[in-house]
Amino acid sequence: MLTGKNIHKRYGVVEVLKGVDIEIQKGEVVSIAGPSGSGKSTLLHILGTLDLPDKGIISMNGTQVNTLSSKKLAAFRNKHIGFVFQFHHLLPEFTALENVCIPGWLAGRKKKEVEEKATELLQMLNLGHRIENKPNQLSGGEQQRVAVARALINRPDIVFADEPTGNLDSANAKELHQLFFDLKNKFNQTFLIVTHNEELATLSDRVLHMKDGRIG
Numbered sequence: 001m002l003t004g005k006n007i008h009k010r011y012g013v014v015e016v017l018k019g020v021d022i023e024i025q026k027g028e029v030v031s032i033a034g035p036s037g038s039g040k041s042t043l044l045h046i047l048g049t050l051d052l053p054d055k056g057i058i059s060m061n062g063t064q065v066n067t068l069s070s071k072k073l074a075a076f077r078n079k080h081i082g083f084v085f086q087f088h089h090l091l092p093e094f095t096a097l098e099n100v101c102i103p104g105w106l107a108g109r110k111k112k113e114v115e116e117k118a119t120e121l122l123q124m125l126n127l128g129h130r131i132e133n134k135p136n137q138l139s140g141g142e143q144q145r146v147a148v149a150r151a152l153i154n155r156p157d158i159v160f161a162d163e164p165t166g167n168l169d170s171a172n173a174k175e176l177h178q179l180f181f182d183l184k185n186k187f188n189q190t191f192l193i194v195t196h197n198e199e200l201a202t203l204s205d206r207v208l209h210m211k212d213g214r215i216g
Contacts (some may be wrong), residue, residue: 002059003058005057006019006020015213019214024190027184028206029191031208035205038211039210049065076204081160083151084162086164088144089169090150096142097119097131101115103153118149119131126145140168141168148179158190160191163195166195188202
């Protein structure tokens, strides 16, 4: 489903990725673990089309995404990829429902259809009573579940999660771990997760270990 071949990335004189090969199958939960500075987040951002490799090929469902124009790439990303980040990145002036709806509206889907799907997702994530709340009225765990709902609104092929439990206490982290696997089992949802959390990594279908810009 997702393939990266011979991915290289350099920032100035620092070579961050040194020829990474990776393959993710549909319905897998794959974690990338490794020390800080090993290139984990850089790889995730490149595979998620948020950054471009200096060299290499990235294909998703047969589309070589790193050759698309910026406009086509943005449309592809919004349709096929979901993101969950450590600090949620929710828009403070919008309600939970509106935050979840935004990628659907950007995709040009009907307002009512998107709102119904967003409501369904928030209810499934036990946030039905928080739909009208803004981010500053939500706990950290609730904000992260809103971010997960937002990542799922366009039924993406894959969700990229960058240290998704890094800002959560252990109880909320455990709940989020379980949520990923519930979504995998219910929807055959694919996840690629960068994490320092050994428990989350161990629960994954596969763990890839990065060191010095390579997967070992």
